[in-house]
Amino acid sequence: MDNVQVYKDLIKRMLALVDAGTTDSAAGAYRQPSSVYTDPALFEREKATIFKDEPQFVCFSSDLPEKGSYYTFDDLGVPVLLTRDNEGKVNAFLNACTHRAARLKDGCGKTASLACPYHNWGFDLKGKLRAVWEEKSFGSIEKSLYDLVRLPVEEKYGMIFAGMHPDVKVSVDEILGDMAPVFEMWDLGSLGYVAQHEWKLQTNWKLALDTFCEGYHFLALHKNTLGGISIGNTSAFDTFGPEGRNHRLAFPNESIKRLKEIPESEWTLDIFNDFQLVHFIYPNTSLLVSPVSVEFFKLYPGDKPGEHRTIYRSYVRQGGDKGWDGNTPQEHFEFICKVVDEEDYWVSTNVMKNLNAGMLRYSTFGANEPALQNMHQAFLRGIGEVPVEAPPTKVGVTAGC
Numbered sequence: 383m384d385n386v387q388v389y390k391d392l393i394k395r396m397l398a399l400v401d402a403g404t405t406d407s408a409a410g411a412y413r414q415p416s417s418v419y420t421d422p423a424l425f426e427r428e429k430a431t432i433f434k435d436e437p438q439f440v441c442f443s444s445d446l447p448e449k450g451s452y453y454t455f456d457d458l459g460v461p462v463l464l465t466r467d468n469e470g471k472v473n474a475f476l477n478a479c480t481h482r483a484a485r486l487k488d489g490c491g492k493t494a495s496l497a498c499p500y501h502n503w504g505f506d507l508k509g510k511l512r513a514v515w516e517e518k519s520f521g522s523i524e525k526s527l528y529d530l531v532r533l534p535v536e537e538k539y540g541m542i543f544a545g546m547h548p549d550v551k552v553s554v555d556e557i558l559g560d561m562a563p564v565f566e567m568w569d570l571g572s573l574g575y576v577a578q579h580e581w582k583l584q585t586n587w588k589l590a591l592d593t594f595c596e597g598y599h600f601l602a603l604h605k606n607t608l609g610g611i612s613i614g615n616t617s618a619f620d621t622f623g624p625e626g627r628n629h630r631l632a633f634p635n636e637s638i639k640r641l642k643e644i645p646e647s648e649w650t651l652d653i654f655n656d657f658q659l660v661h662f663i664y665p666n667t668s669l670l671v672s673p674v675s676v677e678f679f680k681l682y683p684g685d686k687p688g689e690h691r692t693i694y695r696s697y698v699r700q701g702g703d704k705g706w707d708g709n710t711p712q713e714h715f716e717f718i719c720k721v722v723d724e725e726d727y728w729v730s731t732n733v734m735k736n737l738n739a740g741m742l743r744y745s746t747f748g749a750n751e752p753a754l755q756n757m758h759q760a761f762l763r764g765i766g767e768v769p770v771e772a773p774p775t776k777v778g779v780t781a782g783c
Contacts, residue, residue, distance in 0.1 A: 389653050395618045396634040406619035408752040413744045413772040416737050419586040425687040427765045432665045433458055437543040437552040439667045443571035453490040457682055460546045463487055467507040474535035474544045475509050480528040505530055540570030561622035573697035576711045579719050580693050583727055585734040587683045587690035593726035594668040595753040597633050607721050611635050619752050627760035629753045633658045674699050688734050744772050
């Protein structure tokens with residue numbers, strides 16, 4: 383795929399939107415009950431279906447950089463251990479010894495084999511039981527019956543997806559659909575890890591995710607941070623993957639206007655600095671890709687509808703020494719944390735407090751917020767519901783209702 387041409391086509395779409403003073407849009411505004419953020423029964427169904435039965439974007443290939451690398455994943459209550467075996471293949475297992483369920487590894491690193499810290503049973507990187515400590519006194523067993531519990535996993539385009547139980551189907555090509563060639567050209571497998579931050583907030587996981595999926599709020603909420611960089615309320619919107627449930631938003635920066643004075647034949651890869659790409663990968667990932675960095679956000683439900691957890695990992699691309707904001711990778715990471723913490727998540731927690739009061743029955747997504755409409759309808763389909771717009775009644779409720 384011609385990298386420059388892909389960006390040129392996207393630039394032309396955004397320039398047309400900027401010139402017209404508009405944005406890619408849905409057919410009209412869409413109302414849904416605010417209870418999708420507060421209903422305990424719906425919340426439990428989401429955890430039992432959307433998160434249990436769907437492939438999860440765990441990490442990048444660069445998080446398992448060489449043979450013998452391991453990486454642990456505990457974000458969904460299922461302890462997962464990834465290994466890269468001596469053939470270079472990625473494996474996923476329940477992070478538990480099959481003798482007495484002791485945890486095998488923490489964090490990430492490199493190892494030649496896996497040894498249980500409890501009774502020293504030994505497994506190879508493919509999960510095969512190779513040694514039972516003091517086997518003579520333990521008693522004879524059929525070792526093949528005690529191999530590690532294998533979980534489905536696939537590595538492709540520098541991305542690693544896994545299932546949280548053995549019956550989950552994992553296909554990266556199916557997940558990415560016609561966007562797969564674009565992900566492939568980004569060389570995500572060679573990213574360099576910068577840092578990680580975690581938020582635990584009193585807000586619903588979908589409500590927090592909403593802040594990543596529209597540019598309508600840029601000039602109001604981000605006026606002192608992104609306001610002078612990005613053109614608010616303007617974006618190119620595309621869907622991809624099964625039923626179009628994933629999406630990409632391309633947000634033009636103010637600097638894109640300079641390209642109207644430059645012949646297209648003279649556009650080079652530096653045009654990538656004139657917009658920002660934000661991808662939603664169902665069910666809970668927001669991926670921001672720029673010329674020099676990748677911001678990887680994973681959002682998870684907490685114990686209650688009004689609790690959630692975000693894990694943010696920042697990466698630098700090969701050759702990248704400064705973020706699109708002109709900072710070093712660490713400074714860029716800290717800037718993103720500050721914007722999300724003090725602006726996006728500040729407003730998200732305030733919204734949750736108001737929804738908990740129970741007096742606002744509906745949330746409305748404008749025609750200029752097509753990604754939100756698409757995403758929330760996908761969530762409803764994911765729990766077996768048919769998305770139906772709420773009727774045109776008064777938004778609030780009266781006392782006693």
